Amino acid sequence: MILIGVTIVLGIAMMAFSQYTINGQHKQMGENLTIEKVQVTGTTIKAYVRSIGDSAFTLSYVNVNGKTCTVSFESGYTAQISANGQNVTITGFAVSSNYLIQFVSTSYRAFPIQVKP
Amino acid sequence: MKAPFSKLRRNRKGGVSVVIATIMAVFVLMMAVSQIYLYQNTLTSQTQSTLAEKFTLTNLFVNTTDSKTYFTLTNTGTVEIEFIAIWVNYSRTPFKELLNPTEANMTGLNLKTVINDTFTFQVETSRGNRIIQTYSPLPENAPPDVQATGVFKMSWFYCQYTSSKQRTKSDLLNLSIATSGDKYVVVYLQLTNNWIYPTTIKAQSFLTFLIYSTDPEFYVVNGATYPSGTTTCTDTNTKLTQFTEIVVQPQQTITLAFGAQAPSSTTWNWGSSFPSSVIGTGEGANMLVSVFYTLNGYSAKTFGETLTAQAVRLNSGS
Numbered sequence: 476m477i478l479i480g481v482t483i484v485l486g487i488a489m490m491a492f493s494q495y496t497i498n499g500q501h502k503q504m505g506e507n508l509t510i511e512k513v514q515v516t517g518t519t520i521k522a523y524v525r526s527i528g529d530s531a532f533t534l535s536y537v538n539v540n541g542k543t544c545t546v547s548f549e550s551g552y553t554a555q556i557s558a559n560g561q562n563v564t565i566t567g568f569a570v571s572s573n574y575l576i577q578f579v580s581t582s583y584r585a586f587p588i589q590v591k592p
Numbered sequence: 593m594k595a596p597f598s599k600l601r602r603n604r605k606g607g608v609s610v611v612i613a614t615i616m617a618v619f620v621l622m623m624a625v626s627q628i629y630l631y632q633n634t635l636t637s638q639t640q641s642t643l644a645e646k647f648t649l650t651n652l653f654v655n656t657t658d659s660k661t662y663f664t665l666t667n668t669g670t671v672e673i674e675f676i677a678i679w680v681n682y683s684r685t686p687f688k689e690l691l692n693p694t695e696a697n698m699t700g701l702n703l704k705t706v707i708n709d710t711f712t713f714q715v716e717t718s719r720g721n722r723i724i725q726t727y728s729p730l731p732e733n734a735p736p737d738v739q740a741t742g743v744f745k746m747s748w749f750y751c752q753y754t755s756s757k758q759r760t761k762s763d764l765l766n767l768s769i770a771t772s773g774d775k776y777v778v779v780y781l782q783l784t785n786n787w788i789y790p791t792t793i794k795a796q797s798f799l800t801f802l803i804y805s806t807d808p809e810f811y812v813v814n815g816a817t818y819p820s821g822t823t824t825c826t827d828t829n830t831k832l833t834q835f836t837e838i839v840v841q842p843q844q845t846i847t848l849a850f851g852a853q854a855p856s857s858t859t860w861n862w863g864s865s866f867p868s869s870v871i872g873t874g875e876g877a878n879m880l881v882s883v884f885y886t887l888n889g890y891s892a893k894t895f896g897e898t899l900t901a902q903a904v905r906l907n908s909g910s
Contacts, residue, residue, distance in 0.1 A: 497631075505635065511684070512682060
């Protein structure tokens, strides 16, 4: 009897864990971001990004040429990228003639774009 | 392997729990795999839709008569496309348009408050696909066929000398200047805007006959105006009015009139002194037309194009 109970509990625990894992996988697989426009002006990069995935895209950080930069959002917008699109302002990068910008989600999915100002 | 099964045969409860655990483990595994598989299928189908989304952007031009940017979008793919935004340089304008496969639509939008010479035009779809086109209305960037034929295409020309003459076409070869009574000489020619952008022909445009080395030059005029309802003109009622400019829309054909300006004068009236040698009366008379034009609203820059024509006697018997 105890063995059956333990088995059921373990089964439920396994199912919960698998669901958690599946949801995590779903979130990562469903994330998608389109970078509509990037404008480099001096030491500021302004990018217009839009979440086009099946699940919400939450921006964790932005890398410019391998360096994590400061990201700021317009009033009314957050790191959870809007499906209608929003501006993201990036500062704190080294000025260069060529930029590799990577938008990385909280589930570590990266969306790169190369820009020549 | 024999010992556990023999134990299970003796321990029925333990055996049942192992069976339940196995079923549950298999169920969990199947669920996990199937869910990931199904979701992967959904995503694959989305990716395939994104890849199948194909479209073209053509006929992009800014029409200054209504200040709208016109463009034609054509769905050349196999899935429905939802367009959601247009970028002009770094300015984004929401744009809603649904196009089924093979469908095309021409749209005119008020996108620009200041019309620049060149700008980047970008159309975005809901799936994240885009087309970027640089709009450059300069003739040197025109398509090869326009560069080969020129912005303007001349289809015909003829001369008409006015005053006391009927308003009928006079073949250049058959033109004879009357010794008296004639006051004005006008050359008409038909031009077609061969390009996709509207142009404005300026008053500086002129025409010369290469047979005649000095004045007069024929300047573009608004044509000879006649009293309405009459077919015969007299010295007093025939007028040549000063040309300002004319807008020629893409593929539009217009008739331009070039009037011979009297020497040392700003009038068009030659009296009876118009030299017949100005216009070649024989086969092979060469005419040269310099058309000056601007591209509507883009810049103050004036472009020029030279058109040449030669009179040919079509009827060998005459």
